[in-house]
Amino acid sequence: MGRIIAIANQKGGVGKTTTAINLAAGLAVAEKRTLLVDFDPQANATSGMGFATDGKLSTIYDVLTGDVKPEDAILETSIPSLYLLPAHIKLVGAEIELVNLENRERLLRMRARQYLKDNFDFVLIDNMPSLGLLTVNSLVCADSVIIPVQTEYYALEGLSQLLQTIKLVQQHLNPQLKIEGAVMTMFDSRLNLARQVVEEVYKHFKGKVFHTPIFRNVRLSEAPSYGLPIMMYDLSSRGAENYMALTEEVIKHGA
DSSP states (O other): OOEEEEEOOSSSSSSHHHHHHHHHHHHHHTTOOEEEEEEOTTOHHHHHTTOOOSSOSOOHHHHHTTSSOGGGTOEEOSSTTEEEEOOOGGGGGHHHHHTTSTTGGGHHIIIIIHHHHHHOSEEEEEEOSSOSHHHHHHHHHOSEEEEEEESSTTTTTTHHHHHHHHHHHHHHTOTTOEEEEEEEESBOTTOHHHHHHHHHHHHHHTTOBOSOOOBOOHHHHHGGGGTOOHHHHOTTSHHHHHHHHHHHHHHHHTO
């Protein structure tokens, strides 16, 4: 049975999509059959993997509404063992469309969880920067959650709200959900502030922090414009080294 991991933080610009894409690629390079689910209306994970977001493909929206089975929307990527379930801007309206439906928080779990767990070693869900119905659906579907935290002044702002949401999901909707860990992103070891934020996050998460920080890296920020994960864009870069090390940690967590 595979592991489904939601990548979540309602704060924007913290490296959720960068982490989702490059961790998924790292897992595939490690010969794990991996699916990246783009659950963000901006569809940045879809374009970051080199696919068009023009609405011609079946997407996670169609799976969520029950119009398409997950196996009919999943795409092969250029990387062996890495697959994509793309997104589209239509997801913007999904929260409004689903709000009156019964079991609205469980739709992704009901439509896709069993198939995903049966057919992949790892499933990573890239979420939008909010704690709305879509993010709750991903947490209800997932086994665990990874929280990217940017090493900046407002890093901890809103984290208590995210942790409260996770707690409520655990209590009422998905008792098995666990926090896989926080991952420090955009880290610059030259800055005292960055080191202080890391210390605060370690206190906040009490042992639930990945040892590998993701350093600021120009090549890492360039890769999405070429539709490539960092391992395919520049394997010798620090960004690639960081995400391969993070991949090893994630694999060991489930060993």
